[in-house]
Amino acid sequence: MRAFLALARTALRQQMQYRAAALAGAATQLAFGFLYASVYQAFYAGGAGEADLTLAQAVSYVWLSQGTYRMMPWSGLRDIDAMMRDGRIAFELARPRALFSMWYGRALSLRTSPLLINLPLLLVISLLLPGDFRLRLALPMLPLGALSLLLGMLNSAAVTTLLTGTYFWTISGQGINRIAPMIGSFLAGNIIPLGLLPAALRQALRLLPFAAMLDAPLRILVGAADIRAALQAMALQILWLAALLALGRAVVQAGARKCMVQGG
Amino acid sequence: MQEIIRAEDLRVRFIVRKRRASLFAPREKAVVEALRGVSFSVNAGEIVGYLGPNGAGKSTTVKCLSGILTPTSGTATVFSRVPWQERVAHVRKIGVVFGQRTQLWWDLPVQDSFDLLCDIYDLDKRAYAQTCRELVECMDIGDLLRTPVRQLSLGQRMRCDLVASLLHRPRILFLDEPTIGLDAVSKLSLRAFIRDLNREQGVTVLLTTHDMDDVEALCRRVLLIGRGRLLLDGSLDDLRRLAGGKRVCRAQVRKADFPLPPGAALRSRRGEEAEIEFDPETLAADQLVLHLARTAGLRDVQIQPPSLDETMAALYRQMGEVEG
Amino acid sequence: MRAMRTYFALALSDVRSQMQHRASFVLQTIGNFVASLMDALGIAALFASFGALQGWSLYEVAVLYGIVNLSFALAEALGRGFGEFARVIREGNFDRLLLRPRATLFQVLASRLEVSRLGRLLQGAGMLALGLAGLPEPLHLWQGLLLAVCVLGGVLLFLGLLLLQASACFWTLESLEVFNILTYGGIQAAAYPLDIYKKWLRDFFLYIVPLGSLNYLPSAVLFGKDLPFPVWSAYLAPLAGAAFLALGILAWRAGVRRYRSSGS
Missing domain, CATH: 3.40.50.300 (P-loop containing nucleotide triphosphate hydrolases)
Known part of the structure; x- marks a missing residue:
């Protein structure tokens, strides 16, 4: 626990150096939150359609997805990409500890530390907003939701490591890193809450690993899932986490082997 | 023009x-x-x-x-x-x-x-x-x-x-x-x-x-x-x-230690090679050479204006002292 | 005429440098396409769930979306030099421009022609075509012209925004991320009919950053919607883009004046 706190403190101090960028990011997320919430209010004015969220839940979902915007795996570890290009990767491969765990640790910090400023800021503001724009959390589900959010972060870091592994295949790796995150974040509910999509589509998407990063915790936190549904979603998150970790490890190892054979 | x-x-x-x-x-x-x-x-x-x-x-x-x-x-x-x-x-x-x-x-x-x-x-x-x-x-x-x-x-x-x-x-x-x-x-x-x-x-x-x-x-x-x-x-x-019009005298001298007349200063010494800086306004070149011949066992001598680099260094030093 | 020739000489030479890094160019184009495709898919999915949006059909909203994205893609392709202007200032390369016998605004404009914005351009054009194809009757010639003028007005407006953002660099020396709220937020907002928003938000996009006047007013007239304005205002609306660009030019002039009396 103490190690964790020390780590968090260092990360927070680092983030404070990018204060201006963090504030600009938060302002952007706030503005987009308002726009999305306004659009959903307008859609709901004509009835809930096929959505399985109430309007208040949809609005709350918007705020949470904006606050966790930087948790999404927007790319692999960029410095590794740079190392692959200029050959410094050889040093990275020579380090004793397992490449995958090392990268996974760094991916986790990359995905969580930006939230130290953004998430609390957005939560506080959106909790204080007037009526139809206010964030409303399902208090009894908070513990489960928080746990599920943690699983989401672990999943997102696993995807980040997987993306980093694809950098071993330079051009195609960069292609994957540029395009996959945008599609993935859509499938995760970052652009439109999955609960607002047509029923058949939404049910299919909730089985995928992308939903395990974002939609699962958000659905629980806004109170759109009962205990049973929440536990089911979390079980799926754990399953996907195991699968993504295994896949990531396989990709990183295959890449490293390819790299060694070619002599860097 | x-x-x-x-x-x-x-x-x-x-x-x-x-x-x-x-x-x-x-x-x-x-x-x-x-x-x-x-x-x-x-x-x-x-x-x-x-x-x-x-x-x-x-x-x-x-x-x-x-x-x-x-x-x-x-x-x-x-x-x-x-x-x-x-x-x-x-x-x-x-x-x-x-x-x-x-x-x-x-x-x-x-x-x-x-x-x-x-x-x-x-x-x-x-x-x-x-x-x-x-x-x-x-x-x-x-x-x-x-x-x-x-x-x-x-x-x-x-x-x-x-x-x-x-x-x-x-x-x-x-x-x-x-x-x-x-x-x-x-x-x-x-x-x-x-x-x-x-x-x-x-x-x-x-x-x-x-x-x-x-x-x-x-x-x-x-x-x-x-x-x-x-x-x-x-x-x-x-x-x-402007830099002071100093001259440099490169002299080959036998003695390890010798006095210098007012207006001259030893800048470096390596083996027999001595570099002496002097101001022609207060000390004429022939006076200095005569002095070295008498006291230092002079073998050879060369008198030059300082290089521009040295001049600029001296000038910048002066500016620093005057203004900063 | 001579200015045009010089523009093409400069811009095409920039295109040639982009083509030297072909793989990265292709990736950027695809990435640009996919990014806007996700937004379009989101809109389509919402209509699939909810059926309609306060009397607007998917086709009509596709026209709104198409106009604003087409405009932005064109403006970004043309005005990329302004988007990257912070670097010119920071690296002290603005002096170079002042040493050449041409207006600085012209030189920055001509310095970049970003081809990868074809991605969003194709996507926006596709949505526009889709929306128009879904209309009950084909367009009259005058309606087509109105649309073309709208796109043109949008290009001018977004160029004005880019120019404001670049001009701010003369004071801040760094790019103000806050402008992204206006550009990307503006695209997001103007992809839907403005009458769905609360009054303050609607007024903001009608009078302050007059994006709505470029697609919403003319489209509303085209589709026979109720407007809180007289019909003729829709025909004047695209002028707002020109007015906004003029504002950007004034800001640029003030910035250059400041630069030339402070040297940094």
């Missing part, structure tokens, strides 16, 4: 905002006086060295004269135009080379950069082709024309940059540290080129540099600036005199 550059009482004052110490601390402002009343004039066909320590106001002056910067007060005319008031017309008539920066397009072959400049300066196609051919031959860059600029060595790039700044046949050339970072061969060829340009085509050159060999090779007249003020306008000898 026709006067083509005239600067009168140029003053430039900047307000520099410091970085905030913390998010809520007020921003501190500092007033920097980059130029505090600089006046000089340059005649057609001169090569003038513009010297001074870093931060003295050299590039501020060049920026004013090239039309980039509007001074706080004072005036300047170049070809009877005020540069900062008629920027576009003015820059057509001048060439500018910054040693540390290129004006060429990084990813494009050199020839393409030249062609773009022809478009930007709206040059007559035939005259441009002719000028380009001449300059390329003169600077010997024919082999480089198909190479992207990013692949050139510094010396090659500088030669191309110089050609680029002359494509529109300017009558004045501002050179800012043109030889910085160049190898000896490139420096020599660059100097020869500038000298020919001046002699054969009468192009006026204002040269700022820290390389005293550039000055020695090219300039008969120098301007010395310090802390925004003009300290000297004269010849290289004037510069040496």
Whole structure:
């Protein structure tokens, strides 16, 4: 626990150096939150359609997805990409500890530390907003939701490591890193809450690993899932986490082997 | 002689905002006086060295004269135009080379950069082709024309940059540290080129540099600036005199230890080699030699003016003592 | 005429440098396409769930979306030099521009022509075509012209925004991320009919950053919607883009004046 706190403190101090960028990011997320919430209010004015969220839940979902915007795996570890290009990767491969765990640790910090400023800021503001724009959390589900959010972060870091592994295949790796995150974040509910999509589509998407990063915790936190549904979603998150970790490890190892054979 | 550059009482004052110490601390402002009343004039066909320590106001002056910067007060005319008031017309008539920066397009072959400049300066196609051919031959860059600029060595790039700044046949050339970072061969060829340009085509050159060999090779007249003020306008000898007019006596002496007369000081001693600095105003050269012969067991002696580098170092030291 | 020739000489040379890094160019184009495709898919999915949006059909909204994205893609392709202007200032390369016998605005404009914005351009054009194809009757000639003028007005407006953002660099020396709220937020907002928003938000996009006047007013007239304005205002609306660009030009001039009296 103490190690964790020390780590968090260092990360927070680092983030404070990018204060201006963090504030600009938060302002952007706030503005987009308002726009999305306004659009959903307008859609709901004509009835809930096929959505399985109430309007208040949809609005709350918007705020949470904006606050966790930087948790999404927007790319692999960029410095590794740079190392692959200029050959410094050889040093990275020579380090004793397992490449995958090392990268996974760094991916986790990359995905969580930006939230130290953004998430609390957005939560506080959106909790204080007037009526139809206010964030409303399902208090009894908070513990489960928080746990599920943690699983989401672990999943997102696993995807980040997987993306980093694809950098071993330079051009195609960069292609994957540029395009996959945008599609993935859509499938995760970052652009439109999955609960607002047509029923058949939404049910299919909730089985995928992308939903395990974002939609699962958000659905629980806004109170759109009962205990049973929440536990089911979390079980799926754990399953996907195991699968993504295994896949990531396989990709990183295959890449490293390819790299060694070619002599860097 | 026709006067083509005239600067009168140029003053430039900047307000520099410091970085905030913390998010809520007020921003501190500092007033920097980059130029505090600089006046000089340059005649057609001169090569003038513009010297001074870093931060003295050299590039501020060049920026004013090239039309980039509007001074706080004072005036300047170049070809009877005020540069900062008629920027576009003015820059057509001048060439500018910054040693540390290129004006060429990084990813494009050199020839393409030249062609773009022809478009930007709206040059007559035939005259441009002719000028380009001449300059390329003169600077010997024919082999480089198909190479992207990013692949050139510094010396090659500088030669191309110089050609680029002359494509529109300017009558004045501002050179800012043109030889910085160049190898000896490139420096020599660059100097020869500038000298020919001046002699054969009468192009006026204002040269700022820290390389005293550039000055020695090219300039008969120098301007010395310090802390925004003009300290000297004269010849290289004037510069040496300003630095104190000290002489250096290199002597081979047998004795390890010997007294020196007033007005002389030992600068270094290695084996039998002694370097003695003296001031001819208070101590005549023959007196010193006589003294050394009597007291130090003199074998051989050589008396020289100090190098320009030493002169400048002495001058900058003096400026530091006077003003800082 | 000569200015046009110089523009093409400069812009095409920039295109040639982009083509030297072909793989990265292709990736950027695809990435640009996919990014806007996700937004379009989101809109389509919402309509699939909810059926309609306060009297606007998917086709009509596709026209709104198409106009604003087409405009933005064109403006970004043309005005990329302004988007990257912070670097020019920071690296001290603005002096170089002042040493050349051309207006600085012209030189920055001509310095970049970003081909990868074809991605969003194709996507926006596709949506526009889709929306128009879904209209009950084909367009009259005058309606087509109105649309073209709208797109043109949008290009001018976004160029004005880019120009404001670049001009701010003369004071801040760094790119103000806050402008992204206006550009990307504006695209997001104007992809839907403005009458769905609260009054303050609607007024903001009608009068302050008049994006709505470029697609919403004319489209509303085209589709016969109720407007709180007289019909003729829709025909004047695209002028707002020109007015906004003029504002950007004034800001640029003030910035250059400041630069030339402070040297940094």
